[in-house]
Amino acid sequence: MTKHICCCSLVGRGRYSDGPTQLLLCFSILFYHILPLSLFLKNKINSYLINTFQITLFWLYRILPSVRHKPFTPMSCGDLTENWNEVEPDPNQLRWKPFIIPKSSEKKVDFISGLHTVCGAGDSKSRNGIAIHMYTCNTSMTDKCFQNADGDFLIVPQQGEILITTEFGKMMVEPNEICVIQQGMRFSVDVFGETRGYILEVFGAHFELPDLGPIGANGMANPRDFQTPVAWYEDRTVATGYTVVNKYQGKLFSCQQDFSPFNVVAWHGNYTPYKYNLENFMVINCVAFDHADPSIFTVLTAKSTRPGVAIADFVIFPPRWGVADHTFRPPYYHRNCMSEFMGLIKGHYEAKEGFQPGGASLHSIMTPHGPDVDCFEKNSTAVLKPERVAEGTMAFMFESSFSMAVTKWGLDTCHRLDKSYYKCWEALKNHFNPNWKPSSK
Numbered sequence: 540m541t542k543h544i545c546c547c548s549l550v551g552r553g554r555y556s557d558g559p560t561q562l563l564l565c566f567s568i569l570f571y572h573i574l575p576l577s578l579f580l581k582n583k584i585n586s587y588l589i590n591t592f593q594i595t596l597f598w599l600y601r602i603l604p605s606v607r608h609k610p611f612t613p614m615s616c617g618d619l620t621e622n623w624n625e626v627e628p629d630p631n632q633l634r635w636k637p638f639i640i641p642k643s644s645e646k647k648v649d650f651i652s653g654l655h656t657v658c659g660a661g662d663s664k665s666r667n668g669i670a671i672h673m674y675t676c677n678t679s680m681t682d683k684c685f686q687n688a689d690g691d692f693l694i695v696p697q698q699g700e701i702l703i704t705t706e707f708g709k710m711m712v713e714p715n716e717i718c719v720i721q722q723g724m725r726f727s728v729d730v731f732g733e734t735r736g737y738i739l740e741v742f743g744a745h746f747e748l749p750d751l752g753p754i755g756a757n758g759m760a761n762p763r764d765f766q767t768p769v770a771w772y773e774d775r776t777v778a779t780g781y782t783v784v785n786k787y788q789g790k791l792f793s794c795q796q797d798f799s800p801f802n803v804v805a806w807h808g809n810y811t812p813y814k815y816n817l818e819n820f821m822v823i824n825c826v827a828f829d830h831a832d833p834s835i836f837t838v839l840t841a842k843s844t845r846p847g848v849a850i851a852d853f854v855i856f857p858p859r860w861g862v863a864d865h866t867f868r869p870p871y872y873h874r875n876c877m878s879e880f881m882g883l884i885k886g887h888y889e890a891k892e893g894f895q896p897g898g899a900s901l902h903s904i905m906t907p908h909g910p911d912v913d914c915f916e917k918n919s920t921a922v923l924k925p926e927r928v929a930e931g932t933m934a935f936m937f938e939s940s941f942s943m944a945v946t947k948w949g950l951d952t953c954h955r956l957d958k959s960y961y962k963c964w965e966a967l968k969n970h971f972n973p974n975w976k977p978s979s980k
């Protein structure tokens with residue numbers, strides 16, 4: 540079998556080299572995977588293997604160490620939570636209308652105050668779990684940064700580009716691109732209007748490319764298409780106080796310091812933030828008959844310790860050709876041993892009307908779901924010629940082996956739950972005909 544060398548595992552937990560710009564600083568090494576590591580580079584051409592050992596290391600050469608700050612004190616968490624027992628469990632199919640973005644003329648909301656937890660499971664303390672958040676904001680973070688001590692954020696902008704200043708440099712991330720800010724990396728978000736997006740947070744694992752198995756050397760998300768920032772720094776004293784917000788054990792804390800944390804003059808290593816344009820996804824799919832599992836659309840996965848079982852997969856439904864013969868081409872009706880949270884960046888999802896950009900759906904473990912009645916009827920009799928599917932659209936799924944609980948905000952106080960969702964299947968008819976014969980194969 541072809542040996543594929545394109546697995547990039549940004550694994551491990553680094554410690555920041557956090558002192559003055561000398562080489563005598565701490566670095567971390569973690570022996571984790573048996574895969575070669577590749578480094579996401581600032582340009583698309585020069586992707587290369589950093590080495591063939593199983594290590595994650597990084598050095599940050601900075602002007603002042605992060606330790607020079609006043610003590611952290613608790614602050615309001617708003618709608619951000621890791622309490623999965625706020626409301627009773629709900630096994631129903633759930634669908635949300637587009638989440639409301641506050642108007643800046645009414646209320647200034649930045650990326651942090653605009654975080655709302657929709658659902659999740661597990662726990663940041665035992666380093667095993669997942670949380671799904673929406674961010675809806677209208678104002679840039681000024682003299683304020685965020686760090687997540689609990690896990691990694693995979694950010695999916697849906698409306699409005701976000702300019703993320705990180706300790707490693709700056710990244711502009713537009714809708715149809717995604718980025719990952721790994722555990723502990725400090726960042727600040729600038730926005731340019733009403734802004735909305737989705738966040739998949741994983742505790743205790745990092746995102747990596749899925750193993751390609753029989754696909755071989757290339758396909759799906761290729762390592763060369765991941766981009767990482769170049770070092771950017773400011774040597775800025777902030778006499779009025781710079782605020783560092785720390786998400787720690789599911790709660791928010793803040794502290795003050797008198798300098799910008801974006802004071803990293805240079806960095807080196809393979810534990811970095813990175814971004815990826817979903818247009819670069821090389822789609823693999825059925826070219827004969829039947830409907831492949833959407834795992835073939837996995838962009839990134841956060842593996843659990845159980846082989847083959849993900850804490851969470853980030854899966855997309857990109858524009859593609861549908862060519863399958865003798866096949867009902869849209870998704871099948873199913874119950875899943877995984878939880879499926881779906882969002883829509885743009886366009887229209889093939890299987891359902893009423894699922895709108897900026898909205899979401901959750902089909903929990905073993906909750907039945909599938910195409911709505913119109914999609915079923917239309918595609919049951921459609922002539923199976925080659926057809927473009929999902930042109931101009933981008934839906935995605937956060938698929939998790941965890942049985943997720945929905946928060947009080949998600950079920951109630953966001954006021955976006957579409958209570959009529961179940962009706963889209965009510966008119967499904969019985970078409971069973973025991974005498975039916977296939978006309979031709």
Ligand SMILES: O=C(O)Cc1cc(O)ccc1O
Nearest residue numbers: 832833869870871879890908
């Ligand atoms: O439920 C969904 O819409 C997502 C999905 C799509 C698909 O093509 C097959 C299975 C699946 O869960």
Ligand SMILES: [Fe+2]
Nearest residue numbers: 875879902908
């Ligand atoms: Fe599904």
